Amino acid sequence: MFRRAREDRAFREAQQAGQALLLRLQATQPWPNFPEPTPQAPAAGEAVVPDFLPPELRVPARQEVAGVMMRWLQPLVVDGEVRTCPECGMYRDWIVFCMRDDSIWLRCRAGHETKEPGLDAVWFNRNSGPVDRFHPTLEEGVRHLGH
Template structure:
């Protein structure tokens, strides 16, 4: 049986320049919650009134805070020293995290892009300095 106005059986969404269907499918299939969540925290962190300090370089601020699935929280300094901080909980992490931000393929990529991989050890920007404010 033939019709005068055949309709396509599959409707393909319009593609934008540079749109890769495989990458789009991967993004749509990716779960909203990853196994490891990461944020940066520029202010000092105090636990029971005691300011956290890196045992390797003595830093007291500018942390990368990592939370894994069991709810363990790790702190990482700019010198790349990382440790489990048992006094911090997932609830503490949730209070520190803001917008979800950019997704990274690995923890190493986050450390590299935020300067917590050791390349910026000992380098601390003034508290009032926001990224992108330099003219």
């Protein structure tokens, strides 16, 4: 118990000494005077693009994205029930699609697809990772995910 109090006191004293040193340095060395930034108009023919994402993470403007997909290996439980394929009875190893209209579709390993009304885009976004690749066709995306 006393050892912890001693460590806390030593930490606080080191913090205070560091803050005092920074204050002394700031008082003896004034901040440099940087010139004010001037707004620049874009050159003719250049589009103004906000710097929201770095270029390597942006989707090309001409690329239409119909939806995103992820692999779901474990059994899919929705509202306390394990979802099974209505055609073959498979209950794990799904590909989950989130379409542009925020609907969720499931595809089993046998290729049967069914709409899942118990899930939505919020669930998909919470459980999926970042998009790491774009595929020109659905078949290539499914092949990439191992189905």
